[in-house]
Structures are given as C-alpha cells and as structure tokens.
Amino acid sequence: MNKCVFAERMKNFQASDIAAILKVTADPEIISFAGGLPAPELFPIEELKEVVAQVLEKDGTKALQYSTTEGYAPLREKIASRMNRKYQTRLESGNIMITTGSQQSLDLLGKMLIDDGDVVLCESPTYLGALSAFNGYNPRYVEVETDDYGMVPEALEEALTREKRAKAIYVIPDFQNPTGKTWTVERRKAFMDVISRYDIVVIEDNPYGELRFKGEVPPSLKSFDKEGKVVLLGTFSKIFCPGMRIAWLCADGDIYEKFAYLKQAADLHSPTLSQYEINAYIDMYDLDAHVARLIDVYKKRCNVMIETMKVEFPSSVSFTIPEGGLFTWAILPETLSARDLLMTCLEKKVAFVPGGAFFPNGGHENTLRLNYSNMPPERIIRGIQLLGEAIKEHLR
Amino acid sequence: MNKCVFAERMKNFQASDIAAILKVTADPEIISFAGGLPAPELFPIEELKEVVAQVLEKDGTKALQYSTTEGYAPLREKIASRMNRKYQTRLESGNIMITTGSQQSLDLLGKMLIDDGDVVLCESPTYLGALSAFNGYNPRYVEVETDDYGMVPEALEEALTREKRAKAIYVIPDFQNPTGKTWTVERRKAFMDVISRYDIVVIEDNPYGELRFKGEVPPSLKSFDKEGKVVLLGTFSKIFCPGMRIAWLCADGDIYEKFAYLKQAADLHSPTLSQYEINAYIDMYDLDAHVARLIDVYKKRCNVMIETMKVEFPSSVSFTIPEGGLFTWAILPETLSARDLLMTCLEKKVAFVPGGAFFPNGGHENTLRLNYSNMPPERIIRGIQLLGEAIKEHLR
Numbered sequence: 001m002n003k004c005v006f007a008e009r010m011k012n013f014q015a016s017d018i019a020a021i022l023k024v025t026a027d028p029e030i031i032s033f034a035g036g037l038p039a040p041e042l043f044p045i046e047e048l049k050e051v052v053a054q055v056l057e058k059d060g061t062k063a064l065q066y067s068t069t070e071g072y073a074p075l076r077e078k079i080a081s082r083m084n085r086k087y088q089t090r091l092e093s094g095n096i097m098i099t100t101g102s103q104q105s106l107d108l109l110g111k112m113l114i115d116d117g118d119v120v121l122c123e124s125p126t127y128l129g130a131l132s133a134f135n136g137y138n139p140r141y142v143e144v145e146t147d148d149y150g151m152v153p154e155a156l157e158e159a160l161t162r163e164k165r166a167k168a169i170y171v172i173p174d175f176q177n178p179t180g181k182t183w184t185v186e187r188r189k190a191f192m193d194v195i196s197r198y199d200i201v202v203i204e205d206n207p208y209g210e211l212r213f214k215g216e217v218p219p220s221l222k223s224f225d226k227e228g229k230v231v232l233l234g235t236f237s238k239i240f241c242p243g244m245r246i247a248w249l250c251a252d253g254d255i256y257e258k259f260a261y262l263k264q265a266a267d268l269h270s271p272t273l274s275q276y277e278i279n280a281y282i283d284m285y286d287l288d289a290h291v292a293r294l295i296d297v298y299k300k301r302c303n304v305m306i307e308t309m310k311v312e313f314p315s316s317v318s319f320t321i322p323e324g325g326l327f328t329w330a331i332l333p334e335t336l337s338a339r340d341l342l343m344t345c346l347e348k349k350v351a352f353v354p355g356g357a358f359f360p361n362g363g364h365e366n367t368l369r370l371n372y373s374n375m376p377p378e379r380i381i382r383g384i385q386l387l388g389e390a391i392k393e394h395l396r
Numbered sequence: 397m398n399k400c401v402f403a404e405r406m407k408n409f410q411a412s413d414i415a416a417i418l419k420v421t422a423d424p425e426i427i428s429f430a431g432g433l434p435a436p437e438l439f440p441i442e443e444l445k446e447v448v449a450q451v452l453e454k455d456g457t458k459a460l461q462y463s464t465t466e467g468y469a470p471l472r473e474k475i476a477s478r479m480n481r482k483y484q485t486r487l488e489s490g491n492i493m494i495t496t497g498s499q500q501s502l503d504l505l506g507k508m509l510i511d512d513g514d515v516v517l518c519e520s521p522t523y524l525g526a527l528s529a530f531n532g533y534n535p536r537y538v539e540v541e542t543d544d545y546g547m548v549p550e551a552l553e554e555a556l557t558r559e560k561r562a563k564a565i566y567v568i569p570d571f572q573n574p575t576g577k578t579w580t581v582e583r584r585k586a587f588m589d590v591i592s593r594y595d596i597v598v599i600e601d602n603p604y605g606e607l608r609f610k611g612e613v614p615p616s617l618k619s620f621d622k623e624g625k626v627v628l629l630g631t632f633s634k635i636f637c638p639g640m641r642i643a644w645l646c647a648d649g650d651i652y653e654k655f656a657y658l659k660q661a662a663d664l665h666s667p668t669l670s671q672y673e674i675n676a677y678i679d680m681y682d683l684d685a686h687v688a689r690l691i692d693v694y695k696k697r698c699n700v701m702i703e704t705m706k707v708e709f710p711s712s713v714s715f716t717i718p719e720g721g722l723f724t725w726a727i728l729p730e731t732l733s734a735r736d737l738l739m740t741c742l743e744k745k746v747a748f749v750p751g752g753a754f755f756p757n758g759g760h761e762n763t764l765r766l767n768y769s770n771m772p773p774e775r776i777i778r779g780i781q782l783l784g785e786a787i788k789e790h791l792r
Contacts, residue, residue: 005509005595006509006654007507007563009507014657038461045452045456045457048456048460049448049449049452049453053445056441056445061436062436063639064444064638065436066431066433066633100496100666100667101663103661103664104663107662111403114403115403115404115405118403129661132660135661136661167403243668243669244669245664245668254402258402258406261406261409261528265499265503265528265531265532267496267497268499269641271640272639272641273640274667
C-alpha cells in the first residue's frame with residue numbers, strides 16, 4: 001500500500017514500555033522485578049482441574065456459548081457481596097459488570113468520558129497501562145501532587161478549579177502501582193469531600209487491595225460515594241489468575257448503562273467459560289483461604305526485598321515499605337537515570353521498570369519500580385545485590 | 397451526580413438491537429431464529445474435558461499467567477496454516493494476532509482508521525455488530541450496491557471516486573451476515589482490481605466460511621492481496637465455541653503493528669487458558685472432522701428451513717438459498733414492516749431480526765434475517781409455519 005491513512009489518535013501509540021517488559025521477562029535467566037506478575041506456582045491448578053471437570057459436566061453447553069454482556073449472574077452476585085464485605089460498599093449484582101481484565105474498563109471508561117483535549121487527573125506517578133488505555137482518546141493529563149498519605153486534597157481542589165475540562169480522576173488508593181503506597185482514611189474522606197463539589201467521574205482502580213500484609217483494610221472511595229460518581233474496578237488477576245482475563249467494574253446508573261453499550265461493541269462479552277470456572281471455584285473452595293496463602297508468600301518476598309535493599313542500597317536511595325500489593329518504589333539521587341541503570345542491570349541479568357514511564361508529563365527519571373511477587377526469595381536477594389552494585393557503579 | 401458529561405461519541409450508542417435479541421432468545425419457550433448462535437449440543441464437551449485436564453497438567457502455570465499481546469505462538473502457527481489451506485492465503489504466524497472475539501478486531505480497526513466524519517464503505521445490508529463497533533469513532537457509512545454475486549464493482553469504483561474521506565471497506569464475502577449470500581470468484585477479483593487504485597483498507601470478515609454445505613471454497617480477498625491492504629478476520633466461535641472468545645486477525649506490516657498497540661491498550665491480551673485449550677484440542681483431535689459434523693447438522697437445518705419456507709411463505713416473499721453459514725434473508729412485499737411482523741411473531745413465540753437494522757442509513761424495513769443453526773428441525777418447521785401465518789395475517 002502506498003500509504004495507509006491512520007486515524008489521528010494513532011500518533012499517541014508507540015512501542016510501549018509494558019510490551020518491552022513482557023518480552024524481557026520471558027527470558028527465564030533474567031531476575032525480573034519488572035512485570036506485575038503473580039507467582040504462578042501459587043495458581044490453584046489442582047483445584048481448577050476439579051472445577052473445570054464439574055463445569056463442563058454440569059453446564060458445558062452454557063459455559064461454551066455466547067452469553068450476556070453484563071456477565072454471569074451468579075458470579076456478579078458473589079462479586080457484589082465480596083466487595084461489600086471487603087471494602088464497605090453497598091453494591092448489588094446490578095452494579096457489577098464482568099470485563100476482560102481491568103484494562104478493558106480503563107479503555108472503555110476513556111472512550112465513555114474523554115473528548116479530544118479533555119483533562120484526566122491522576123496521581124503522580126500513576127499506572128502506565130491506564131495511560132496507554134486513555135491515550136486512544138487524546139486527553140491531557142494533569143498530575144496531582146501525591147505524598148505518602150495519598151492525593152493531596154488542596155492540590156486536587158486547585159486542579160479542579162483551574163481545569164474546566166477535567167472529566168475524570170484516575171486513582172489507585174490501595175498499594176498503588178507503581179509506588180506501593182496506600183491512602184489514609186482521612187485522605188480518602190478529604191478526597192471525596194473535594195470531588196463532591198465537581199461534576200467529575202472518579203475511577204478507583206483496586207487490583208491489589210486484598211493482598212494486605214498487615215493492618216486494617218481502609219474503606220474504598222466507592223464506600224463514601226452517594227452520587228454514583230465513583231467507578232470501582234476489581235480483578236481476579238491478582239487473587240486467582242490473570243490468564244482467564246476476568247475482572248469487574250462496579251458502577252451506577254448512566255455510567256453502568258453506557259459502559260454496557262461500549263462493552264458490547266468492544267467484545268460482546270467476556271469469556272463465558274472462565275466466568276463459570278471462577279464461579280464454581282468460589283462455590284467449591286475457599287477463595288479467602290487461597291488469598292491468605294498468597295499473602296503469606298508475598299509478604300515474605302516483600303520483607304526479603306526490603307531487608308536486602310536496606311543492606312545493599314546506598315543510603316541516598318529511598319524506597320516505599322509497602323503494607324501489601326506487589327510493588328515497591330525507589331528514588332535514586334537526582335543525578336542518576338534509571339533508564340541508564342536498567343541498561344547496566346540487564347547486562348547483570350536483572351530487570352525493573354524505570355519510573356519515568358509512570359509520569360505522564362515526563363521527568364522523574366531517577367525513580368524505579370520493583371516487583372517482588374514473581375521471584376523466589378533467593379533470586380530476590382541476588383537481584384537486589386546486583387541492583388545495589390549497579391547503583392553504586394552509577395554513583396561513582 | 398448532577399450531570400455526567402459523557403464524550404460526544406456516546407450519542408452514537410443507544411440500547412442496541414443485538415442486546416434486545418440476546419434477551420429474547422434467553423427464554424427457552426421462544427423459537428428463536430434471531431441470534432447467530434451455534435448449536436450448543438455440538439460443542440465438543442467430552443473432548444474438552446480431556447483437553448483441559450492435559451493443559452492444566454502440562455502447562456498449568458503458563459496457561460493461567462499473563463501472556464503476550466499477539467497470542468500463543470503455537471496456536472498462531474496453526475491458524476496461519478489453516479487459513480492458507482482453506483483460503484489460499486500465504487500467511488505466517490507473524491501475520492496472526494489472537495483477539496477477544498472478532499468483535500474486538502472490528503472495534504480496534506475502527507479505532508485505528510476512523511477519524512470523526514471519515515467514511516466506511518460496506519455492503520448493503522451489512523453486519524450490525526460491525527456498525528456498533530465502528531460507531532464509537534463517528535464514521536459516515538456509504539452503502540455500496542450489492543447483488544446476488546457480491547458487491548457491484550462499478551458501484552464501488554463510483555463510491556471510491558466520490559468519497560474522498562473513504563478510509564475502510566467492510567465486507568463479509570462468505571455466507572454474508574445478514575443475507576447468507578457469497579461473492580463469486582469473478583466479483584472478488586473485480587473488487588481487488590478496483591481497490592488496487594485507492595489507498596484504502598479492506599476488512600474481510602469471515603466467521604462462517606468453513607461452514608460450506610456444497611461447492612468449492614472460493615479464494616479469500618486476502619489471497620489476492622499483494623499490498624497488505626486486506627485485513628482478514630477469522631474466529632473459533634462458529635467452528636469450535638464462542639464462549640472462549642478466541643478469534644484472530646490476519647494483517648501485514650504497519651496495520652499489524654498498530655493493531656498490537658491498540659490490542660494491548662484494550663485488554664493486554666486474550667485469555668491465555670482458552671488459547672492453550674484450543675491449541676491442545678487441535679493437537680489431540682481432528683478439528684476438520686468436528687467442522688464436518690457441524691456442516692452436516694447445519695445443512696439439514698438449512699434445508700428444513702428453506703423447504704418449509706417454500707411451502708409456508710406466500711409467493712410474494714423472496715429469500716436466499718444459502719450454500720453455507722448460519723443465515724437466510726427474506727424480502728417481504730414493500731408494504732410490510734418486519735418490525736411490526738416481529739411483534740405479531742413474539743406473541744406466537746417466534747423471534748427473528750428485522751432487516752432494517754442491517755442498513756446503516758435506514759430503510760428496507762420489509763426485510764428480515766433468519767438463523768437456522770440454533771434450533772432443532774421440528775422447531776424450525778413449527779417456527780416457519782407460525783412465521784408464514786403471521787406474514788399472511790399482515791398481508792390481509
């Protein structure tokens with residue numbers, strides 16, 4: 001073809017960091033702190049054998065057929081009660097829609113809300129997969145100051161007052177990706193107080209909330225939402241397995257209804273068989289007990305990583321001590337570039353994600369994200385030692 | 397919320413006909429010719445039990461984990477050779493991307509190609525699910541005259557000359573949805589000759605091609621494509637099962653690459669487990685033999701429907717005699733409205749899709765689509781008798 005005239009929006013899509021990461025992590029020699037992959041050795045494979053046999057025996061013809069856009073009703077029911085129990089929401093199954101990963105919710109919420117040049121507010125830094133989803137709709141990003149306690153309410157108010165085209169706020173209040181930080185209850189309340197004065201949709205992404213190592217689960221933003229402004233996203237990817245691509249959206253009224261139109265146009269519905277399988281698993285086994293096993297392992301890995309960082313990293317490097325989730329976040333001295341550091345580390349067969357990619361408006365190249373869920377303790381120790389060495393080399 | 401300011405494009409999304417259809421067909425009392433559902437009693441459930449057990453045993457940790465956006469390499473390899481064998485293409489696995497149903501390809505190709513007000517050319521009528529996918533990107537639709545032999549080349553040339561903003565042509569040359577018609581080889585060649593003179597992308601959707609009751613499989617448009625202008629879509633939904641949501645796109649160069657960016661932003665990747673399962677099924681069983689069983693059943697159902705229509709419908713009603721696929725298409729006298737007819741039929745517990753929905757620019761309300769794959773012969777006979785009665789009532 002002489003020229004294929006792509007849509008304007010395609011200028012926002014370039015070879016992505018995530019894709020590059022997924023390729024690096026496929027090499028089993030690499031000690032990878034780069035992805036956000038759950039530990040595959042914890043997938044409930046034996047249980048799934050039982051589950052699938054039973055689903056195919058009992059419901060095979062339905063589980064393999066087309067199904068409704070909203071998702072399998074018994075599973076939606078279970079999700080609603082689980083969310084209410086964990087996050088103090090008051091959801092019914094009619095608020096729940098099954099999605100093909102939470103990534104699909106991010107894409108379709110972008111499609112629902114963003115006209116060219118509209119503003120999306122986000123934490124600084126924020127999840128880069130959300131940015132790649134929203135990018136298709138040409139937003140402008142405004143990063144709102146975010147500290148160790150969450151998004152700073154005064155900064156949010158200031159941004160909402162200034163940005164007349166603000167349409168959505170994207171946040172991850174629990175074990176944030178990439179920083180591993182969690183908002184305090186006070187900050188959650190203050191946030192909801194600010195947004196109550198603006199016509200804006202809040203996208204509360206919570207893939208990691210159940211993976212809490214200690215302390216109380218704080219109430220979700222959605223639990224304070226009396227006006228249907230908050231869309232809460234959850235997923236089975238981190239508490240069960242990502243390979244089934246089953247996640248969910250919790251929303252109200254118009255937002256829920258319009259999301260269903262977009263979902264139907266995007267892929268008709270999410271995999272029926274996976275929905276039946278997860279539903280049967282929850283009936284036949286104890287998902288809470290499974291999550292407790294994950295927590296046990298991830299907590300140990302997190303501790304090993306943090307303790308090794310304390311020993312191996314120069315004191316000029318600061319980092320998050322997470323209370324849960326999959327990530328910690330390190331800030332190097334400002335003279336260092338994490339992208340350059342990564343090149344050194346890849347020679348040592350260690351990978352991580354340079355933090356700059358998580359700041360939609362650039363900068364902060366002295367930061368990096370480290371995942372601890374996907375490597376056994378001995379490889380975490382070795383990897384952090386090598387990373388520490390590399391940092392020291394770069395400091396010289 | 398006082399007001400949620402949705403994006404402009406949301407005005408194109410209304411309660412959809414497909415959704416309404418899926419709801420009607422959920423009532424087991426209804427004799428439904430409405431959906432496009434495969435016969436669930438033919439799903440290879442027993443074989444799948446073996447397949448899943450083996451996949452989980454052998455590859456459980458990989459099959460449940462995140463995977464690459466392009467899809468599982470061995471399955472892409474198999475699809476490439478299958479397409480080459482069936483449709484005279486020369487594809488390699490690097491041309492194949494796994495998608496979450498073909499619906500996802502339609503959505504993402506719309507996103508890739510269409511700016512506000514760009515033109516999409518299509519057959520008249522065309523698949524309404526494609527329209528709902530493209531609608532998100534605000535196209536204008538130009539219906540190109542289509543007769544019993546396919547799209548009319550002179551009409552296509554005329555439209556391409558006139559429409560400077562034409563970006564894509566969407567066609568279903570094999571057992572078209574909704575008409576059940578198949579393009580002749582001559583029309584395929586003439587079509588490719590015309591489009592060779594324009595910078596335009598052809599979306600060739602082929603979900604039904606393997607379900608051929610008689611005669612030779614014609615070469616795909618993609619088999620004549622020397623410039624990478626044709627994107628060919630295939631799916632396991634009609635030859636295996638739709639509940640896994642596994643389909644594929646065949647494309648070249650820039651289009652393939654940009655599709656991968658969009659796919660990653662839309663759902664990261666399609667279900668890993670389903671991809672492993674289908675791959676193992678093809679290794680362990682004979683997919684061609686399975687398709688032969690489907691053809692046997694659908695051919696009988698089609699014959700029963702057509703023979704009953706010949707007897708029960710007034711001679712003023714014309715209809716397609718399909719050589720394969722899932723649908724026939726009836727044209728009523730111009731004074732009748734298929735939407736009104738549907739209301740009468742629903743009282744008689746018979747459903748179909750009024751044809752007007754398949755014409756993006758409206759009109760043709762005297763047409764209707766009938767599906768024969770999802771009902772046993774005795775219900776097809778009864779349903780067509782009732783439909784014939786209803787037509788006669790409306791003619792009085």
